[in-house]
Amino acid sequence: MAEQDQAATDYRVLARKYRPTSLEGLRGQDALVRTLRNAVASGRIAQAFLLTGVRGVGKTTTARILARILNCVGPDGTGEVTAEPCGVCAQCVAIAEDRHVDVLEIDAASHTGIDNMRDLLEAARYRPVMGRYKIYVMDEVHMLSNAAFNALLKTLEEPPEHLKFVFATTELRKIPATILSRCQRFDLRRIDASELATYFAELVEEEEAEASPEALALIARAADGSARDGLSILDQAIAQGQGKVAEEDVREMLGLADRGLVFDLFEAVMSGEIAAALANLDGQYAAGVDPVVVLEDLLELTHWLTRYKVTPEAASYAAPEFERERGAAMAQKLAVPHLSRAWQILLKGISEARTAPNSLQAVEMTLVRLAHSADLPTPEEALKAAAAGGVASVASPSAPSALPQPAPPTTAAQVMAEAPPLEPVVVVPAEPPKPTVAPMPENFEALVNLAEEQGEVILMAQLRNNVRLVSYSPGRIDLRTDDNLPSDFIRSLSRHLEAWTGERWIVAVSPEEGAETVAAQEEAQHQARLSDAETDPGVARILDAFPGAKVVAVHDAEETKAENTGS
Structure with a gap:
């Protein structure tokens, strides 16, 4: 009995028992380890270090390792600063046992005031008692008040030679920029x-x-x-x-859901099987699983399936092989639009479940909504069905169209037999190229297009956005300009027109109001096309079927078809 009590007393939790004591033991922080080793080797040791990262990645552990690096004297007591502290000298042992008088760990959350900082800086003036350096380790440094930060500035910028600061924080954005600029910063990343x-x-x-x-x-x-x-x-x-x-x-x-049940639940809702999905949820809830966790697992699975669809080679998933195989099979059956819609529904469902009086009921409603959405068509399918006068009701992606069959191969003999007889070729010496002169623009819009064709993008933008046309005839322009144009705009425009057309142009500024700018006219035409499109019966049916939808662009069907076919 006494031995059991002694064992219980001596037991240390794994996080403390296996806390790293050297840079080699730090996991997943290769950049930090490499930088500190090189800094020690070259003697370029900063006066202050700032360690930032999420909880549990090794900020305080790194601070203690830094204290050992700076104060280790080796087994014989004559060593210098080293990236590999011995762990057996009096300095290393005292730091490990948290009894080193020159290494002070301070919780900034309980020492936030200016008075605490003044006492700290007053003690910092005195040289270390037993170590090479006096080291202040300040955890959660972002909790300091503004007055405390201001009091720290001068000492932090020009500290005594025997003083080093090591700051740790999880809230980097709360630290003043004046403090950040005086520290060597290390971002400790999440461990894979x-x-x-x-x-x-x-x-x-x-x-x-x-x-x-x-x-x-x-x-x-x-x-x-x-x-x-x-x-x-x-x-x-x-x-x-x-x-x-x-x-x-x-x-x-x-309190996690079984991964197999999560896959079963996702398949059920994406297949529209509401009864099976609710039965699955009831079983997990009876086993003690938090309903919100079920939605979070579905959200995680949706994210991975989408990544697998988009970039299969980049989708990493820390899970057993059978989960990866099953997920890959599911990804082949689902289209990205359906996964994106499921993502949005699950996000909203998680938010609702966390604030609802009964989280189970909120999760059930989310699953019902998700199952019904699985039968809805994608926007592309809805548009095609509405244009055809039908109703889209299939959730699965449309089957790919049949590929055209290649023509039978043609032999060389057939080509030679079918080829017409060759005509004698007469070589005519090429004439020297003549300088190209653009034709005179018939109207102001043609002039703007000419500027774009000539590669004068800035001039074209100025003509479109900053010029109101009063009158136009080939060779003469009367216009009104705004204050955003440069002072030499008129001269520059006249010079460019003469170079492009080979004719002299008269460009005059008129006091008259003139017409709207080209950009304003195009915007008015665009809005008119949108209004006309909304009155189309097919578009009207789509807008009625999808409340909140609106027309944002109108494209010519023939032009769109030509662009898609590359012709």
Whole structure:
């Protein structure tokens, strides 16, 4: 009994037991490790470091490693600053045991005021007692008041040679720019789920426990890039399973839905099978799964399926092989427009479920809405059906049109037999090229087009947007300009017209109001076309079928067909 009590007293959670003590032990922070090693090797050590990132990625751990790097003296007590602290000298041991008098860890959340900062800076003037440097580690530094930040500025810019600052924060945007500019900043990234799963497997073996790869992948995914969060979940899972970590136990512990049931539910709603979808949800709810988590899992699955449809080679999914295979098969059957619509419905459903009095009822309504939307046509299908006078009711993508059959191959003998007899070729010496002169523009619109053809984009834009035409005849223009044109616009326009047409032009500024600009006239024509389109019976049926829809552009059918066929 006494031995059990002693073991319980000596036990340390995995997050503390396996906290890295050197740069080599930091997971997923290669850029930070490389920069610090090079800085130490070249002697370019900053006076202040700022570590930022989400919770549990190693900010405080890195700060303590920095303290060891700066104060380690080696086993013989004569060492210099090193990127590989020994861990056995008096400095390293004192820092590891959190009793080093010159390494002060300060919680900025409880030392926010100006008085706290004054006391801190007053003590910073004195040289270290036992270490090479006096190091202030300030966690959650964004919690400091503005007055405290201002008091810190001068010391931070020109600190004593024996003083180093290490700041850590999860809210970088709350730190003043004057502080950021005085620090060497490191952004600690989220750790990849596959790397976390590998790390957890090593720790499970070290703890002489057992864990399935599926369970570790599930824990790594739930950790969301945070090593500390993942270790806390792993610690709890080992305790729950008495040394054996199974996927089912982890799901039950975290209140997660079974992945197979999530796939079944998604297939049911996307097939319009409402009864099967609600029965699936009831089963998961009875097993203790949070209804909102079910929608979040469906949202995650929708995102991955869409990525797989768009870029199959870039879709990464930290899941067992059978999930990837089943997801790939589902992606082949679903069109991107339907997945995009499911994404929007699920997003809105999650928001509603979190604020609804009964989250289960809100999730059920979301599934019903999603199942009914699966039978709705995509906008393209609805437009085609409305134009044909029918009703689109099929949710699946239309079948691809039959490809044209290639013509039978033609042999060389056939080509030679069918070819006409060759005529003698007479070579005529080419005449020297003549300078091209554009014809005189018949109207002002043709003049604007001429400027575009000649590559004078700026001049063309000025003619379209800043010029009101008063009168026009080939060789003479009377116009009214606005204040946005340069002072030499008239002279420049006249010179360009003479160069393009070979004729002298008279360009005069008139006090008359003139017509609307070309751009304004085109916009008025565009609005008129939109109004005419909305009165079309086919378009009117579409607008009635989709409340809130509106016409945003009108294209000529023949021109669109020609563009699509490349002719």
